[in-house]
Amino acid sequence: MATANKSDKDRVIIFDTTLRDGEQCPGATMTFEEKLEVAELLDDMGVDVIEAGFPITSQGDFEAVSEIARRSKNAVIAGLSRAHPADIDRCAEAVKFAKRGRVHTVIATSPLHMRVKLNKTPEEVLETSVAMVARARNQIDDVEWSAEDGTRSEMDYLCRIVEAVIKAGATTVNIPDTVGYTVPEEYTHFMKTLIERVPNSDKAVFSVHCHNDLGMAVANSLAGVVGGARQVECTINGIGERAGNAALEEIVMAINVRNDKFPYWNKIDTTQLTRASKVVSAATSFPVQYNKAIVGRNAFAHESGIHQDGVLKDASTYEIMRPEMVGLKQSSLVLGKHSGRHAFVHKLEEMGYKLGPNQLEDAFTRMKALADRKKDIYDEDIEALVDEEMAASHD
Numbered sequence: 432m433a434t435a436n437k438s439d440k441d442r443v444i445i446f447d448t449t450l451r452d453g454e455q456c457p458g459a460t461m462t463f464e465e466k467l468e469v470a471e472l473l474d475d476m477g478v479d480v481i482e483a484g485f486p487i488t489s490q491g492d493f494e495a496v497s498e499i500a501r502r503s504k505n506a507v508i509a510g511l512s513r514a515h516p517a518d519i520d521r522c523a524e525a526v527k528f529a530k531r532g533r534v535h536t537v538i539a540t541s542p543l544h545m546r547v548k549l550n551k552t553p554e555e556v557l558e559t560s561v562a563m564v565a566r567a568r569n570q571i572d573d574v575e576w577s578a579e580d581g582t583r584s585e586m587d588y589l590c591r592i593v594e595a596v597i598k599a600g601a602t603t604v605n606i607p608d609t610v611g612y613t614v615p616e617e618y619t620h621f622m623k624t625l626i627e628r629v630p631n632s633d634k635a636v637f638s639v640h641c642h643n644d645l646g647m648a649v650a651n652s653l654a655g656v657v658g659g660a661r662q663v664e665c666t667i668n669g670i671g672e673r674a675g676n677a678a679l680e681e682i683v684m685a686i687n688v689r690n691d692k693f694p695y696w697n698k699i700d701t702t703q704l705t706r707a708s709k710v711v712s713a714a715t716s717f718p719v720q721y722n723k724a725i726v727g728r729n730a731f732a733h734e735s736g737i738h739q740d741g742v743l744k745d746a747s748t749y750e751i752m753r754p755e756m757v758g759l760k761q762s763s764l765v766l767g768k769h770s771g772r773h774a775f776v777h778k779l780e781e782m783g784y785k786l787g788p789n790q791l792e793d794a795f796t797r798m799k800a801l802a803d804r805k806k807d808i809y810d811e812d813i814e815a816l817v818d819e820e821m822a823a824s825h826d
């Protein structure tokens with residue numbers, strides 16, 4: 432939990448869409464029970480808003496959103512809806528069981544999407560948005576409006592439509608980088624300009640929702656916050672459409688570790704991040720890449736001798752955050768062909784072995800030779816090496 436200066440204006444609302452945008456990526460479908468498990472975990476770890484699904488899409492999604500809403504403890508439970516009356520009503524019906532429910536309605540605002548996809552004029556999109564936000568507000572107090580393909584929309588038009596939806600009752604205004612096209616500096620400027628130019632911008636929370644098509648979703652999300660957004664939409668492990676969404680664990684830890692640059696705070700219990708990653712990976716059957724920031728299995732692992740020696744002397748030489756902060760017991764020193772004596776001795780001590788100098792030298796040479804033949808050195812390999820050494824007994 433980053434808490435440098437806990438004033439409301441610096442609070443970043445964490446909106447998790449693992450169960451909606453995350454589940455939308457091919458192959459990530461979750462069962463009803465899996466969704467409940469993920470939602471419970473997100474609620475427990477302090478996620479502010481859980482987007483639980485897209486209720487109009489299927490009876491199953493409706494039921495999952497309703498049940499998550501019923502069981503929610505602290506989080507706001509949101510459902511997605513297109514800007515259609517039936518979508519809005521179905522969504523409001525599903526989230527009404529929550530202590531605090533939200534209808535999230537989306538419509539495209541870029542010239543390309545309005546012309547090709549919606550076949551609507553900008554004026555028609557504006558009128559529809561106002562009507563749908565008002566319709567949602569008649570049923571619920573918390574309404575989010577999203578400008579799909581927001582970052583490829585025209586600023587003058589966006590200012591007009593955002594002003595209108597806020598007047599109609601939108602309490603959150605989300606400007607997604609739907610296709611992962613923007614770059615950090617541009618997005619900061621974009622959000623800042625929008626917020627400055629919309630006369631009633633203080634009546635709503637501005638939100639960012641970034642996709643990772645160019646690998647910049649996290650950097651762009653943080654840049655959007657610098658530009659004035661105070662809600663970040665993200666997913667566990669960064670799963671989501673195409674290359675995914677901004678990863679929750681990366682956003683939260685970046686704010687935490689670099690609070691000097693991002694002086695904001697959020698309510699996430701970071702010690703649950705590793706567990707959340709594992710639960711979502713198991714539920715979706717999506718493996719987490721080994722080198723994934725924060726939660727990949729190599730994120731706190733060191734194999735090279737120089738790094739292992741540094742970490743054994745002082746972990747901060749090669750670790751910018753402690754593994755305990757993300758729910759790991761400790762970092763791991765993996766023995767391999769790049770490892771040095773310091774880590775080898777440390778490993779032997781951990782395993783309860785004490786070798787004499789000659790035995791140690793011999794065992795170390797043989798460990799290196801083994802590592803050249805075999806990718807991973809396990810505890811059993813070390814045991815075998817030590818047993819052989821003891822039997823030969825040079826000391």
Ligand code: KIV
Nearest residue numbers: 537577579580607609
């Ligand atoms: O990427 C996007 O634009 C979305 C909206 C529904 C918010 O997922």
Ligand code: ZN
Nearest residue numbers: 452609640672
């Ligand atoms: Zn999205």
